[in-house]
Amino acid sequence: MKEEKQGVIADIIFHNQENGYTIAVFETEDEQFTAVGNLPSCHKGRSYLLRGQWKIHPTYGEQFAISSFEEVMPSTEEGIEEFLSSGVLKGIGKKTAAAIVARFGSETFAVIENQPHRLTEIPGIGEKKAESVAEAFRSHREFAEITLYLQQFGINADYAMKLYRVYGADTIAAVQENPYRLAEDLFGVGFKKADKIAEKMGIARDDEHRIKSGIKYTLNYFAGEGNTFLPQNVLCEKAGGMLELEREKISDCLVEMAFQGDVHIENLENRNVVFLMPYYLAEQNVCKCMAAINSARLRPVGSDMDSLIAVTEQDTGIRLSENQKYAVKTSLNQGISVITGGPGTGKTTIINTMIRILQHSGLKTAIAAPTGRAAKRITETSGYEASTIHRLLEYYYSEGEDTMRFGKTAEDPLKQDAVIIDEASMIDLMLMNGLVSAIRPGTRLILVGDADQLPSVGAGNVLRDIIDSEYVYCVKLTEIFRQARESLIVVNAHRINHGEYPDYNEKGKDFFMMREKTEKDMLRTIKDLCVRRLPSYYTQLLPVRDIQILTPVRKGLLGSMNLNKELQEALNPPREQLEEKKFGERIFREHDKVMQIRNNYQMKWKNQEDFTEGEGVFNGDVGFINRIDREFNEVTVVFDECKYVTYDFSQLDELELAYAITVHKSQGSEFPVVIMPMSWFPPVLATRNLLYTGVTRGKQAVVLVGSEDKLRGMIDNNRTKERYSGLKARLKALLDFSFSAKEG
Ligand SMILES: Nc1ncnc2c1ncn2[C@@H]1O[C@H](COP(=O)(O)OP(=O)(O)OP(=O)(O)O)[C@@H](O)[C@H]1O
Numbered sequence: 001m002k003e004e005k006q007g008v009i010a011d012i013i014f015h016n017q018e019n020g021y022t023i024a025v026f027e028t029e030d031e032q033f034t035a036v037g038n039l040p041s042c043h044k045g046r047s048y049l050l051r052g053q054w055k056i057h058p059t060y061g062e063q064f065a066i067s068s069f070e071e072v073m074p075s076t077e078e079g080i081e082e083f084l085s086s087g088v089l090k091g092i093g094k095k096t097a098a099a100i101v102a103r104f105g106s107e108t109f110a111v112i113e114n115q116p117h118r119l120t121e122i123p124g125i126g127e128k129k130a131e132s133v134a135e136a137f138r139s140h141r142e143f144a145e146i147t148l149y150l151q152q153f154g155i156n157a158d159y160a161m162k163l164y165r166v167y168g169a170d171t172i173a174a175v176q177e178n179p180y181r182l183a184e185d186l187f188g189v190g191f192k193k194a195d196k197i198a199e200k201m202g203i204a205r206d207d208e209h210r211i212k213s214g215i216k217y218t219l220n221y222f223a224g225e226g227n228t229f230l231p232q233n234v235l236c237e238k239a240g241g242m243l244e245l246e247r248e249k250i251s252d253c254l255v256e257m258a259f260q261g262d263v264h265i266e267n268l269e270n271r272n273v274v275f276l277m278p279y280y281l282a283e284q285n286v287c288k289c290m291a292a293i294n295s296a297r298l299r300p301v302g303s304d305m306d307s308l309i310a311v312t313e314q315d316t317g318i319r320l321s322e323n324q325k326y327a328v329k330t331s332l333n334q335g336i337s338v339i340t341g342g343p344g345t346g347k348t349t350i351i352n353t354m355i356r357i358l359q360h361s362g363l364k365t366a367i368a369a370p371t372g373r374a375a376k377r378i379t380e381t382s383g384y385e386a387s388t389i390h391r392l393l394e395y396y397y398s399e400g401e402d403t404m405r406f407g408k409t410a411e412d413p414l415k416q417d418a419v420i421i422d423e424a425s426m427i428d429l430m431l432m433n434g435l436v437s438a439i440r441p442g443t444r445l446i447l448v449g450d451a452d453q454l455p456s457v458g459a460g461n462v463l464r465d466i467i468d469s470e471y472v473y474c475v476k477l478t479e480i481f482r483q484a485r486e487s488l489i490v491v492n493a494h495r496i497n498h499g500e501y502p503d504y505n506e507k508g509k510d511f512f513m514m515r516e517k518t519e520k521d522m523l524r525t526i527k528d529l530c531v532r533r534l535p536s537y538y539t540q541l542l543p544v545r546d547i548q549i550l551t552p553v554r555k556g557l558l559g560s561m562n563l564n565k566e567l568q569e570a571l572n573p574p575r576e577q578l579e580e581k582k583f584g585e586r587i588f589r590e591h592d593k594v595m596q597i598r599n600n601y602q603m604k605w606k607n608q609e610d611f612t613e614g615e616g617v618f619n620g621d622v623g624f625i626n627r628i629d630r631e632f633n634e635v636t637v638v639f640d641e642c643k644y645v646t647y648d649f650s651q652l653d654e655l656e657l658a659y660a661i662t663v664h665k666s667q668g669s670e671f672p673v674v675i676m677p678m679s680w681f682p683p684v685l686a687t688r689n690l691l692y693t694g695v696t697r698g699k700q701a702v703v704l705v706g707s708e709d710k711l712r713g714m715i716d717n718n719r720t721k722e723r724y725s726g727l728k729a730r731l732k733a734l735l736d737f738s739f740s741a742k743e744g
Pocket of ligand 1: 318319320321324341342343344345346347348349350481482483484
């Protein structure tokens, strides 16, 4: 029989932040009881009205099983004070809470709600603070109502909070109107979750919103895997399978979506393919801009390139090889060019030479890279200030559109005469679109990178497509220079790239293999390397900071998730003075190494060195937990040693431990020491170019731990996963067109 019970939480025995499952001891005036169930936002000392029924647990006896709940605002002064000081209204600590209640007593809530200006009667509270307290209180009440409504659809408090951040007071209306919007608008709400909510709301399986959302979800899912489109038959099969509907229904809906401009369908290389609109528009625009940049007249570099090169050779003391000279000359004379080569083939040297020549010629130059870490490295090795491509393009978060935009565009382009991009293999289609849009014809665009690295995380196969289309000049560097040849990491990287097996364990060298048979032994050795062996050999090494474990997978004993758990335990174990916060299965602890796992353009940072402030934390940024504040429910992470970013507890799904990361996430970064397990991994991942990418991340040492057979297996596995991308075909078409125009 359903009953109602009201009580104050006296103790929380268990609480899962992700799904809200809670076991808590409640207190009423005359009894204590244990309640179990979904209680997403529970706080010790707060009062709740529970609905549910009594059940007998075989071990723990009688418990109240919660089916729904609502928070009851406290009415006693003691309760009000406890509520105010619990951290729910940011900026009110214990002292201020006590002062407010001492002044307004049981009328406190009424005052905050209806006469917030009266809060200024409390010393230390000014107009602004009074307003912000009232606003926080109002949102808390609003949010409590929203949580109450959403819980009937199985939406827990964390998701409710995310929805509330996006839709504010309109949250309930937004969910009611089209629950599938949640999957499109919110990080972490997948189609399946939205589908469950819709089902509970009684939405039919063949509802149009459902099919369209399923199609978008499928296209987005495959975009997440790197594809800018899907062949129509593949899309219908995948979406139909997921939605459990006939293919015809999907095809019909697709046509309508194409009419409404949600998707673009075209015949590309003799098959019908479907694009989400932004990817189609981006491919088109990239081609259009590339054509304009490539055919424009350039402001010339000083007259005699050979003597300019000779001057820089004298300055740097490095005589360029013929191929390097060719790369420099070609790139400076073309609208767009590509320079590609493996490690140690002189890419940085060429960049330095080009910058000097451009400077000698009085031409303005920008150097940028796709990630902050890559940009920092260029600055360190070249001495020239480099930035991220995002910063070069002056990105900002557009509140109104709820999206990221670039300040530099076709209307307000970059003013430079040359833009040099390093690590160009990491550029995805959308970033390339932003970049070429902001480059006015007349500016040189020089893309430098290693086309054999894994392709970009985001959709597209930009660098490969550009090279393979043969639309622009491309110079391939193959010679490894003497200094670089000293490093077995460099030599082995080239061997691996050519399908040859590496040499290792040479005395005084930097490439090692530790043979272990079982996964358990590999795990033990990896931990021992981090904790004991490597730090005792490389004495300058700080294990947490300088050793990076790279693995192909997330799951399994040697996947990043488990490795992180094990390494956290080994390198940053629980200690009394270290605060920690459990979030789902994860535990975050002060001093932990963590990684941001999505682009968040709104996240604010403060630089404690130069006191600058800004917005934007990016997928792949690695930092350290500086502080966990339980009073304010916040975790502060330091990125780049000086940028402080504060996460609310509800945002912790944007962070992951980063002692171990996947090779995919490591692109563009370099680490003093890299350790990679060599075990059985799925063949789609255990590939040559994944190994190559991983190995080239190490600078002082690379240690492979595991089976030589598996290592050889990876090198022999030269399959590269095909990505659906239309850029190559479009650029080829441009090339054919310009040939036929010339001939005509
Ligand atoms: N023409 C040359 N003659 C002699 N040494 C050279 C020449 N070009 C480059 N080097 C040297 O080879 C090494 C590798 O060059 P560089 O750092 O430019 O390569 P890279 O392709 O940028 O490598 P990585 O991708 O590993 O950063 C450096 O020590 C550099 O000084």
